C-alpha cells in the first residue's frame with residue numbers, strides 16, 4: 001500500500017482500529033451503525049458471537065444493489081466484511097466479492113472470518129479508495145456502507161469507483177448526507193470526521209460530484225432525518241447548530 005494520503009486517513013485508521021479491537025460500533029445513536037433486520041438469514045449467524053463481523057454501516061446497500069449470481073462486486077471500505085459476506089451469498093460461487101479497506105486490522109479480521117466461513121469467492125485487499133488496487137472496467141457492482149463521507153477527496157474516490165466499474169455497471173451505496181452545509185469548525189474536527197459526521201456533504205453536492213465524474217441515472221433517497229452523534233455533549237452542540245446528518249441510499253450507473 002502507498003503511504004498515507006493525509007493525517008486524516010491516519011486518524012480514521014486509528015479510530016477504526018480501536019473500534020474493531022474493542023468490538024464497538026462507530027457512534028452512539030440512531031441511523032449510523034444500524035441493526036440489520038433486513039437479513040434474518042445471516043451467512044455468519046452460526047459463528048460464535050465474538051467471531052461475528054460488526055456492521056459499522058448506516059444502511060443496507062444490498063437493498064439497491066440488485067446482485068445477480070456470477071457478478072463481480074467491490075465493497076469500498078469493507079470493514080469487518082459484513083456486507084461482503086451477504087453479497088457473497090447473493091453472487092454465489094460463480095461470482096466474486098472484493099473488499100478494499102485501508103485499516104489493516106479490518107482486513108485481518110475480515111480475512112479470518114472468510115476463512116472460518118470457508119468462502120472462496122470473497123477476498124479482502126488492503127488499499128486506499130483514492131487509488132484502488134483493481135483493474136479498470138473489472139467490476140459489475142460497487143457497494144459501500146458509510147465510507148465515502150470519511151474521505152477528504154470525494155471526486156478522486158468516486159473517479160476511481162467509475163474507473164473500475166464495467167460500462168453499464170452499478171454504484172449502490174449507503175452513506176450519510178448533511179441537510180445543509182456543515183460549519184467550518186465542525187469540518188475541522190477530526191474526531192467528528194472519523195465518526196461519520198464532519199465529512200458529510202449535501203445531496204446536491206454528492207449528485208454534482210457523481211455527474212461530474214461521469215455517472216448517469218443518479219438517485220439519492222434520504223432516510224428519516226434522525227441526527228447522528230459522537231456522544232450526548234456532541235449531540236447537543238450538533239442540535240444547537242441545527243446541523244443534521246442523515247443516512248441515504250445512493251445509486252447510479254456508469
Ligand SMILES: C[S@@+](CC[C@H](N)C(=O)[O-])C[C@H]1O[C@@H](n2cnc3c(N)ncnc32)[C@H](O)[C@@H]1O
Pocket residue numbers: 009012013016026054055056057058076077078079080081082083100101102103106127128129130144145146147150151196
Ligand atoms: C464506518 S466504517 C464502515 C465499514 C463497513 N462498510 C461497514 O458497513 O461495516 C468505515 C471503513 O472505511 C474505511 N476507510 C475510510 N476511509 C478510507 C479510505 N480513504 N480508503 C480505504 N478505506 C477507508 C475505514 O478503515 C473503515 O473500515
